[in-house]
Amino acid sequence: MKLSIIAAVANNGVIGNKNRLIWHMPADLKFFRNKTLGHTMLMGRKTFESIGKPLPGRKTVIITQQKDYKVEGCDVVHSFKDALKLVKNEKEVFVVGGAEIYTQAIEHYYTKTIYITRIFASFDGDTFFPDIDEKHWEMIERNDHEPDKDNKYPFSFMIYKRRKKPIA
Ligand SMILES: NC(=O)c1ccc[n+]([C@@H]2O[C@H](COP(=O)([O-])OP(=O)(O)OC[C@H]3O[C@@H](n4cnc5c(N)ncnc54)[C@H](OP(=O)(O)O)[C@@H]3O)[C@@H](O)[C@H]2O)c1
Structure with missing residues (x-):
């Protein structure tokens, strides 16, 4: 299994x-859908509540400390370790946020790939992606896109792979 x-x-x-996405970028939503369809997604309880429902065509695993938390159509676990146990027989599992869950996943050796859609604009926000340390991560692909009538900001699809050995 890889994350x-x-x-x-x-x-x-x-x-x-404030527990919401800030921008509306249909190109990114389409990319997210194509990548995750048919796979299991791991997400924090806050991200699940921000989305509000299980997304079709994908299995949702919600991580929360609340022992009585239940959502129809989703699996609920109480630690990152238990999430990994639940999905251990799958080939590729997507970690879809938010910041708390990204921060735990990026350190984990099961995480081999990071797909970042970089939006080339700055926003006021209260939640941040953790640092992608170049010692451990190498960008292997980058596809740049200009804004268009549906996507207001320039953006780039970037793929990072975990280095086999950290660089000095
Ligand atoms: N731009 C993007 O691609 C993207 C993607 C996803 C989310 N987001 C944004 O990110 C924000 C939410 O991120 P966030 O960091 O605030 O919250 P989060 O990571 O979605 O959820 C945090 C919650 O997850 C649970 N949790 C985390 N680690 C746990 C652990 N080890 N064991 C048990 N439970 C654990 C806790 O739930 P309990 O409090 O219930 O115990 C915690 O409060 C929103 O604004 C959302 O829109 C953006």
Whole structure:
């Protein structure tokens, strides 16, 4: 099993504000859907509540400390370790946020890939993506896009792979 992180991140590292996404970028939503369809997604309880419902065509695992938390159509676990146990037989599992869950996943050796949609604008926000340390992560692909009638900001799809050995 490998974990892949997927996130949309502004220039200044912001990923959300007041438990909401800030921007509307249909190209990113489409990318997210295509990547995650048919897979299991791990998410924090706050991100789940921000989305508000299980997304079709994907299994949702919600991580919370609340022992009585239940959502129809989703699995609920009480630690990151228990989330990994639950999905251990799957090939690729997506970590879809938020910041608390990204921060735990990025350190984990099961996480081999990070898909970042970089939005080239800065926003006020209260939630930030953790640092992608170049010692451990190498950008292997980058596709730049200009704004268009549906997507207001320039953006880039970036793929990072975990280095086999950290660089000095
Ligand atoms: N731009 C993007 O790609 C993107 C993607 C996802 C989310 N977001 C944004 O990120 C924000 C939410 O992120 P966040 O960091 O505030 O919250 P979060 O990571 O979604 O959820 C945090 C919650 O997860 C639970 N949790 C975390 N680690 C745990 C552990 N080890 N064991 C048990 N439970 C654990 C706790 O739930 P309990 O409090 O219930 O115990 C905690 O309060 C929103 O603004 C959202 O819109 C952005």
